[in-house]
Amino acid sequence: MGAYLVRRFFLMLLTLFGMSVLIFVLLRVMPGNISDILFESAGLVNPAEKAKIEKELGLDQPLVVQYSTWISGLLRGDLGYAYVSEKPALDEILPRIPITAKLAVLALFFSIVLGVPLGVISAVKQDTPLDYALRVVSLSGLSLPSFWLALLILMGFVHFLGWIPIYTDKPATIWHELALLSIPAAAVGFRASALIMRLTRSSMLEVLRQDYIRTARAKGASAASVNYDHALRNAVLPVITIIGIEAAFLIGGLIVTETVFNIPGVARFLVEAIRWRDYPIVQNLVMFIAVVVVVVNFLVDMAYVVLDPRIKYED
Amino acid sequence: MAVLDHRAELNRAGANATGFFGTARFLMRRYPLGAVGAVIVVLFVLTALFAPWLTAYDPTSTNPRASLARPTADHILGADFMGRDMWSRVAYGARISLAVGVGSTFLGCLIGVAVGLTSGYFGGWYDLLIQRLIDIMQALPLLVMALVMAASLGPSLQNTIIAIAIPLVPNVARVIRSNTLSLREMPYVEAARAVGMSELGIAVRHVLPNTLAPLIVLATAQLGAAILTEAALSFLGLGIPEPHPSWGRMLSESAAEYVRTAPWLVIFPGIAISLAVFGTNLLGDALRDYLDPRQRT
Amino acid sequence: MDARADVQPEAGAQALLEVDDLQTYFFTRQGVVKAVDGVSFALRRGETLAIVGESGCGKSITALSLLRLIPDPPGRIVGGTVRLAGHDLMTLDEPAMRNVRGNDISMIFQEPMTSLNPVMTIGRQIAEVILLHQDVSRKEALAKAVEMLRLVRIPEPEQRVREYPHQLSGGMRQRAMIAIALACNPKVLIADEPTTALDVTIQAQILELIVELQQKLGTAVILITHDLGVVAETAQRVIVMYAGRKVEEAPVGELFAHALHPYTHGLLASIPRLDLMRGEVNDTPQRLQEITGIVPALTDLPQGCVFAPRCKFADDRCRAQYPPYEQKRSGHWAACWNSDALYGGALHA
Numbered sequence: 001m002g003a004y005l006v007r008r009f010f011l012m013l014l015t016l017f018g019m020s021v022l023i024f025v026l027l028r029v030m031p032g033n034i035s036d037i038l039f040e041s042a043g044l045v046n047p048a049e050k051a052k053i054e055k056e057l058g059l060d061q062p063l064v065v066q067y068s069t070w071i072s073g074l075l076r077g078d079l080g081y082a083y084v085s086e087k088p089a090l091d092e093i094l095p096r097i098p099i100t101a102k103l104a105v106l107a108l109f110f111s112i113v114l115g116v117p118l119g120v121i122s123a124v125k126q127d128t129p130l131d132y133a134l135r136v137v138s139l140s141g142l143s144l145p146s147f148w149l150a151l152l153i154l155m156g157f158v159h160f161l162g163w164i165p166i167y168t169d170k171p172a173t174i175w176h177e178l179a180l181l182s183i184p185a186a187a188v189g190f191r192a193s194a195l196i197m198r199l200t201r202s203s204m205l206e207v208l209r210q211d212y213i214r215t216a217r218a219k220g221a222s223a224a225s226v227n228y229d230h231a232l233r234n235a236v237l238p239v240i241t242i243i244g245i246e247a248a249f250l251i252g253g254l255i256v257t258e259t260v261f262n263i264p265g266v267a268r269f270l271v272e273a274i275r276w277r278d279y280p281i282v283q284n285l286v287m288f289i290a291v292v293v294v295v296v297n298f299l300v301d302m303a304y305v306v307l308d309p310r311i312k313y314e315d
Numbered sequence: 316m317a318v319l320d321h322r323a324e325l326n327r328a329g330a331n332a333t334g335f336f337g338t339a340r341f342l343m344r345r346y347p348l349g350a351v352g353a354v355i356v357v358l359f360v361l362t363a364l365f366a367p368w369l370t371a372y373d374p375t376s377t378n379p380r381a382s383l384a385r386p387t388a389d390h391i392l393g394a395d396f397m398g399r400d401m402w403s404r405v406a407y408g409a410r411i412s413l414a415v416g417v418g419s420t421f422l423g424c425l426i427g428v429a430v431g432l433t434s435g436y437f438g439g440w441y442d443l444l445i446q447r448l449i450d451i452m453q454a455l456p457l458l459v460m461a462l463v464m465a466a467s468l469g470p471s472l473q474n475t476i477i478a479i480a481i482p483l484v485p486n487v488a489r490v491i492r493s494n495t496l497s498l499r500e501m502p503y504v505e506a507a508r509a510v511g512m513s514e515l516g517i518a519v520r521h522v523l524p525n526t527l528a529p530l531i532v533l534a535t536a537q538l539g540a541a542i543l544t545e546a547a548l549s550f551l552g553l554g555i556p557e558p559h560p561s562w563g564r565m566l567s568e569s570a571a572e573y574v575r576t577a578p579w580l581v582i583f584p585g586i587a588i589s590l591a592v593f594g595t596n597l598l599g600d601a602l603r604d605y606l607d608p609r610q611r612t
Numbered sequence: 613m614d615a616r617a618d619v620q621p622e623a624g625a626q627a628l629l630e631v632d633d634l635q636t637y638f639f640t641r642q643g644v645v646k647a648v649d650g651v652s653f654a655l656r657r658g659e660t661l662a663i664v665g666e667s668g669c670g671k672s673i674t675a676l677s678l679l680r681l682i683p684d685p686p687g688r689i690v691g692g693t694v695r696l697a698g699h700d701l702m703t704l705d706e707p708a709m710r711n712v713r714g715n716d717i718s719m720i721f722q723e724p725m726t727s728l729n730p731v732m733t734i735g736r737q738i739a740e741v742i743l744l745h746q747d748v749s750r751k752e753a754l755a756k757a758v759e760m761l762r763l764v765r766i767p768e769p770e771q772r773v774r775e776y777p778h779q780l781s782g783g784m785r786q787r788a789m790i791a792i793a794l795a796c797n798p799k800v801l802i803a804d805e806p807t808t809a810l811d812v813t814i815q816a817q818i819l820e821l822i823v824e825l826q827q828k829l830g831t832a833v834i835l836i837t838h839d840l841g842v843v844a845e846t847a848q849r850v851i852v853m854y855a856g857r858k859v860e861e862a863p864v865g866e867l868f869a870h871a872l873h874p875y876t877h878g879l880l881a882s883i884p885r886l887d888l889m890r891g892e893v894n895d896t897p898q899r900l901q902e903i904t905g906i907v908p909a910l911t912d913l914p915q916g917c918v919f920a921p922r923c924k925f926a927d928d929r930c931r932a933q934y935p936p937y938e939q940k941r942s943g944h945w946a947a948c949w950n951s952d953a954l955y956g957g958a959l960h961a
Contacts, residue, residue: 011450018451026467132348139348139600143539143593145546148566148585155574155581211726217681218721219714219741219792222707233731252458256547270459271551274466286463290454309731309776 100265110189119200141194349601355594372400427487435495535599634692662847735773
């Protein structure tokens with residue numbers, strides 16, 4: 001168990017290191033850096049001035065130097081300066097995290113509360129009209145682009161209520177903020193719940209095929225007891241791992257949803273930074289997302305060890 | 316004991332299905348959702364192929380007088396700010412969507428199969444390296460990865476296909492690898508080895524054909540994801556450039572503003588994306604049930 | 613309160629369990645699979661009845677049919693009656709049937725590794741069946757579970773009730789399964805290949821345990837197996853099944869001494885006997901006999917005797933008409949046109 005934990009932890013570090021190299025390489029092969037964009041948009045073509053800016057930003061250094069500057073800074077908590085705002089990148093990123101985090105937790109909450117029970121019902125009622133209806137709902141959840149769903153929600157508000165639930169700078173109360181956030185969270189969560197529902201259903205169906213389900217029936221257990229006592233207990237375990245997958249899935253949804261609802265979170269900020277080739281912001285933000293995904297998956301694995309009596313990881 | 320109608324029971328199980336149409340009819344009854352999906356996908360492909368014959372306007376020609384025209388007989392789905400016919404743009408958009416969807420799925424599966432098959436089959440340090448690479452790539456959400464790729468490659472149809480194909484690779488490679496690993500231990504593979512068949516021969520003759528079913532299932536699922544990712548990239552302005560009529564792009568053009576003034580500009584491209592993805596997902600599910608009933612998502 | 617009140621034995625009822633013309637079919641794309649096709653038998657109190665045959669002959673489906681646990685679709689019990697102490701189980705509604713399962717008739721399965729719920733403790737799994745059928749508290753049920761584990765001779769039962777199936781060996785798990793099956797003191801215990809998945813040394817222990825507990829508790833046992841060696845050690849009567857039908861039935865000694873069906877002869881000849889192979893009985897060492905061919909696809913059964921395609925004695929009549937199932941000797945039934953000619957003459961002499 002301890003050995004497994006340590007090994008798993010080092011693998012996580014290795015993944016993050018590989019990630020940082022990958023991000024760095026990807027961003028440096030981008031055609032055109034910030035100075036190109038600034039000069040194109042400003043209509044200036046003075047090569048000397050361009051070179052000066054590049055030197056200031058360290059873009060004239062060899063890639064290895066640029067990379068080690070970034071990583072050593074990152075380890076010291078120094079993320080460099082944003083090109084566009086010229087403020088420290090950390091100061092740009094940190095204040096935006098809580099908003100996105102709240103949104104993500106709310107969306108995850110919606111998706112679990114909706115996805116798990118409906119997935120179980122769908123499996124238990126396999127091939128009945130109810131199952132078909134639920135499968136269509138979950139599939140359509142996976143088929144609607146979340147930004148379109150967000151737009152439809154906006155449209156509904158405009159049409160029926162006459163106002164748009166746009167996130168203003170500082171909501172007055174927690175409840176106000178919660179109400180405002182729960183609308184985009186529902187847009188993201190609906191899609192995520194569809195994923196949970198499908199995985200819960202297939203996990204449940206798999207368990208219902210097992211020999212011990214037949215044993216339970218041979219004991220005289222009722223259908224409800226077989227389904228909810230014997231099967232669900234086994235089926236929820238794989239569903240827990242879904243939360244790890246969900247972390248990555250939710251972030252994709254948050255990026256577009258924050259854009260539609262104009263929410264000043266990190267996800268929307270990433271898109272803006274990519275458009276501006278603002279390397280310090282992009283590489284640190286993408287790295288941050290990778291850390292979140294990897295750490296969530298690590299925690300999920302640990303939870304699995306605690307919850308499943310069979311897993312011991314003694315090797 | 317209830318009297319049973321054997322014929323009815325057998326028809327339900329599909330025992331009397333013969334010939335192409337008989338089999339098709341049985342499959343439609345057994346997988347009604349899959350049949351709906353197949354119809355949607357066929358319509359989607361037909362629209363893409365025959366867009367010029369289905370539309371009256373060029374999707375890129377502007378007409379100031381038709382700016383923000385409501386849906387009428389002239390413009391059945393209305394027109395956008397520049398007076399371009401929405402039905403033309405939605406119909407031609409099917410081409411972009413199909414090209415990016417199929418192109419990136421095909422490319423992603425091609426690389427994924429090559430990587431997964433070789434790493435599962437040969438193992439060793441090569442497999443370890445590939446596994447770590449897969450781990451690394453999977454630590455980033457599909458959209459984030461595609462965003463960074465798209466931005467670094469620059470906006471064009473070709474680059475969008477690549478930007479979506481690469482993030483699809485690890486998923487395909489992982490499934491094919493684990494499938495290959497289990498196939499490698501199969502008795503018939505052992506037998507092939509015992510009679511002196513070469514490793515490459517075994518990989519191509521015995522292992523590859525048996526990964527076909529999961530691959531088809533996986534590819535259909537990825538197709539929907541690819542179409543959605545293209546839409547999101549274009550929506551964020553990092554996918555298909557103007558003036559190509561991409562569904563996602565149509566929604567980006569200050570869509571939030573048109574929510575008030577011209578809802579048809581928001582509704583129709585969205586329906587197009589959702590239907591196309593819904594169709595492929597329905598079809599993919601039915602294929603999974605049919606080809607690979609034990610595989611899980 | 614005894615949940616079994618509705619199936620009290622009737623006065624004069626000879627057999628405890630009477631199965632009459634049971635038919636269980638599976639409806640598949642390939643056609644109707646007649647997995648059990650008109651099987652009848654009776655089980656007396658305290659008796660051990662063995663059902664033998666190759667895999668796929670319908671013996672397990674017969675067992676599951678008795679408990680009405682056939683997965684539907686694709687399976688369906690299409691005909692026949694199963695009477696437990698005179699009451700037809702086929703007409704019971706689902707709640708009444710649940711009262712029978714695990715209580716009047718219980719079952720042990722082939723795979724002890726997968727037949728126990730991996731995320732429930734052994735104790736809970738035994739207590740569950742007790743709580744389902746008896747009016748006791750949770751605490752009493754758990755105490756009974758410990759007692760049952762002691763009965764099936766699992767060491768340190770107080771400790772084991774708190775453990776999970778994966779912490780037990782295969783033999784221990786099968787003992788736990790037996791504890792579950794016998795917890796409510798059933799009238800009938802169905803053991804479906806209970807030792808097949810176990811090591812040879814463990815097999816003997818489990819069989820001994822079943823026989824011993826059967827004698828102690830007076831339970832009637834239906835033992836399903838493909839192993840005639842197991843039959844010889846445990847059963848009083850034997851039914852031989854082939855392709856969903858019963859082909860022979862006799863007391864165990866009678867069957868081993870005077871088998872009347874070529875298929876049964878084939879099964880007997882395929883038991884490895886060292887004395888024969890070493891040439892200790894006859895002068896020349898004999899090779900192990902096998903039955904040539906395979907069980908026919910149940911969707912495509914031959915018109916006449918189902919065994920005819922594999923039978924070296926089959927003639928035109930065998931291929932044209934299914935033989936009647938007749939009593940050929942006292943208490944000994946078989947379905948073969950030629951049994952008299954092949955085996956009967958010598959016996960009557």
